[in-house]
Amino acid sequence: MAANTSSAFCLRSILDKEKLSGNNFLDWYRNLRIVLIQEKKLYVLEQPLPAPPSDNATRAERDAYRKHEDDAVSVGCLMLATMDPELQKQHEHMGAYDMIVHLR
Secondary structure, three states: OHHHHHHHHHHHHHHHOOOEOOOOHHHHHHHHHHHHHHOOOOHHHHOOOOOOOOOOOOHHHHHHHHHHHHHHHHHHHHHHHOEOHHHHHHHOOOOHHHHHHHHO
16 A cells, blocks of 8 residues: 555655746646546546535435545545646636636
8 A cells, every 4th residue: 555655755846846827727627637547536537526425325425425425525635736836826726626727
């Protein structure tokens, strides 16, 4: 398991090389997708967070929602951390899916 964390850390470093500044969206987005594919979280950018499960939802449905919610927070923080300060201010109150829709 430590090897997986280590490889994820190494891949994330590609996002540190050049923060999103507005002019480099395509390069930044390509690198973000590479990292998220490796972390199995790309779906967060492709699907909005679904509505919360109902009170009578199964445990599997609640767990799936919670995982999507947790992954969306993680991806959103990663995205914000790899933006220049002005873009951070514009997007800090958005979720990951909404951020990517807005940036496109």
